[in-house]
Amino acid sequence: MKKITVIRTDLPDKFGLPRQSGLVPELRGRIVFEPEYRNPDALRGIEGFSHIWIIWQFSRNMNSKWSPTVRPPRLGGDTRMGVFATRSPFRPNPLGLSCVKLEAVRIGKDGPELEVSGIDMADNTPIYDIKPYLPYTDSHPDALSGFAGDYTDYGLQVSASDELISIVPPEHRKALFGILSNDPRPSYQHDDERIYGLSFAGFNIKFTVSGSLLTVREITPSDENVK
Amino acid sequence: MKKITVIRTDLPDKFGLPRQSGLVPELRGRIVFEPEYRNPDALRGIEGFSHIWIIWQFSRNMNSKWSPTVRPPRLGGDTRMGVFATRSPFRPNPLGLSCVKLEAVRIGKDGPELEVSGIDMADNTPIYDIKPYLPYTDSHPDALSGFAGDYTDYGLQVSASDELISIVPPEHRKALFGILSNDPRPSYQHDDERIYGLSFAGFNIKFTVSGSLLTVREITPSDENVK
Numbered sequence: 001m002k003k004i005t006v007i008r009t010d011l012p013d014k015f016g017l018p019r020q021s022g023l024v025p026e027l028r029g030r031i032v033f034e035p036e037y038r039n040p041d042a043l044r045g046i047e048g049f050s051h052i053w054i055i056w057q058f059s060r061n062m063n064s065k066w067s068p069t070v071r072p073p074r075l076g077g078d079t080r081m082g083v084f085a086t087r088s089p090f091r092p093n094p095l096g097l098s099c100v101k102l103e104a105v106r107i108g109k110d111g112p113e114l115e116v117s118g119i120d121m122a123d124n125t126p127i128y129d130i131k132p133y134l135p136y137t138d139s140h141p142d143a144l145s146g147f148a149g150d151y152t153d154y155g156l157q158v159s160a161s162d163e164l165i166s167i168v169p170p171e172h173r174k175a176l177f178g179i180l181s182n183d184p185r186p187s188y189q190h191d192d193e194r195i196y197g198l199s200f201a202g203f204n205i206k207f208t209v210s211g212s213l214l215t216v217r218e219i220t221p222s223d224e225n226v227k
Numbered sequence: 228m229k230k231i232t233v234i235r236t237d238l239p240d241k242f243g244l245p246r247q248s249g250l251v252p253e254l255r256g257r258i259v260f261e262p263e264y265r266n267p268d269a270l271r272g273i274e275g276f277s278h279i280w281i282i283w284q285f286s287r288n289m290n291s292k293w294s295p296t297v298r299p300p301r302l303g304g305d306t307r308m309g310v311f312a313t314r315s316p317f318r319p320n321p322l323g324l325s326c327v328k329l330e331a332v333r334i335g336k337d338g339p340e341l342e343v344s345g346i347d348m349a350d351n352t353p354i355y356d357i358k359p360y361l362p363y364t365d366s367h368p369d370a371l372s373g374f375a376g377d378y379t380d381y382g383l384q385v386s387a388s389d390e391l392i393s394i395v396p397p398e399h400r401k402a403l404f405g406i407l408s409n410d411p412r413p414s415y416q417h418d419d420e421r422i423y424g425l426s427f428a429g430f431n432i433k434f435t436v437s438g439s440l441l442t443v444r445e446i447t448p449s450d451e452n453v454k
Contacts, residue, residue: 001228002319002320004320020361020363020364021364022363022364037319039295041296041309042295042296042309042311043309043311043312044307044308044312045308045309045312045313045374046312046373047373048312048371048373048374049370049371049372049373049375050367050369050371051371055282055320055322055324068266068268069268069271080271081272082267082268082269082271082272082273083269084269084270084273084357084358084359085270085272085275085276086272086358086359087358087359087361091356092264093229093231093282093355095356097280097282097324097356099364099365099367128320128322129320129322129324130311131311131314132311132312132313132373132375133367133370133372134247134314134372134375135367135368135369135370136247136249136372136376137247137248137249137250137326138326139365139366139367139368139370140277140278140326140362140365140366141362141366141368142362143276143277143278143360143365143366144275144276144278145275145276145277145361145363146272146273146274146275146276146359147272148276148359148361149363
């Protein structure tokens with residue numbers, strides 16, 4: 001399996017990644033091809049599609065063994081489901097599947113690149129394949145989604161002072177709020193006192209959660225060079 | 228990349244495969260797990276989903292080199308598009324992506340198995356991953372599908388005498404008509420005289436095509452042991 005591209009995103013770590021694609025529509029990524037695949041011809045016609053599939057490597061979980069059952073975060077973390085009934089990364093083959101919106105196709109300094117939104121991948125995640133989204137075969141709005149269906153309107157209220165938020169460039173603010181309201185905590189942790197740290201777009205964001213309210217406590221520039 | 232399962236289908240060859248999943252809803256397959264993965268726990272909860280994703284290996288195209296551009300059959304076979312703008316098998320990594328309907332989960336003589344419909348895979352195709360279909364992240368009915376969008380209502384009229392059709396067991400007839408009406412020919416071939424041969428469910432089916440009419444000429448049992 002060859003690495004075709006990587007995706008550059010504002011999330012250097014696993015912590016803070018949306019749990020599925022599309023959950024944070026403002027979260028963008030840039031797909032940059034490996035030297036061998038930097039051929040604009042290979043993308044001819046892709047600009048006509050509004051969405052694309054990305055098949056990628058769960059590169060942040062490569063040393064974990066797969067388990068026949070996993071505990072989906074949205075079931076509270078104490079109910080076990082079969083791994084093939086979930087999108088958990090702890091699977092026999094470390095393949096992730098994401099549907100993202102195609103925002104732009106352009107030629108950058110490293111050849112052709114795709115700008116996408118609604119991503120759920122960490123920075124530098126390897127990508128194995130890109131396919132167009134075909135609604136006639138891929139879209140099933142009435143599909144039944146078992147135990148996963150009842151947990152989509154879950155979200156936290158996010159509170160952050162104007163002073164703190166002013167540190168983050170305006171173009172990143174909506175994505176940051178989206179990430180936080182999706183509740184990045186492991187679902188089995190419910191400690192009001194605990195301070196969590198998130199790396200995003202070159203900042204360290206510290207926050208606490210009490211009930212359904214997330215409060216941002218501190219935002220500082222990080223040294224990491226992101227995106 | 229490990230082979231997790233194979234899918235047993237009624238199509239031993241590449242010829243006749245629907246060009247996408249879901250195009251022939253009556254076409255069924257049986258997903259049988261490799262010994263290492265025959266654990267019913269790994270499927271716990273999957274029965275609540277109406278559709279599942281299959282990420283599989285384009286095993287019938289393993290010796291073909293990938294090409295930056297391909298000629299989509301529905302564009303008539305003479306227009307080249309970028310491989311990443313198509314679902315062509317001739318890609319850098321031989322990964323297929325199919326959305327199929329989950330008809331049944333059961334324990335067979337080879338452990339747990341999934342019966343699915345709307346398949347587009349040849350018999351014994353290796354499968355790398357199975358994931359539940361989540362409409363909230365996977366379903367985008369209004370997605371724009373570029374050049375691929377205008378070719379979904381293409382189909383042939385299929386003519387076959389009752390005498391010929393009576394050879395095929397009733398449960399296979401709708402799938403056979405579905406396969407034929409989807410026009411299995413390579414799109415650059417338009418020779419009224421040519422007799423095509425399709426292997427399906429233990430039968431050899433011979434047919435010709437003139438304009439938009441496909442005529443079945445012969446149906447004979449094959450020696451191959453299918454499904």
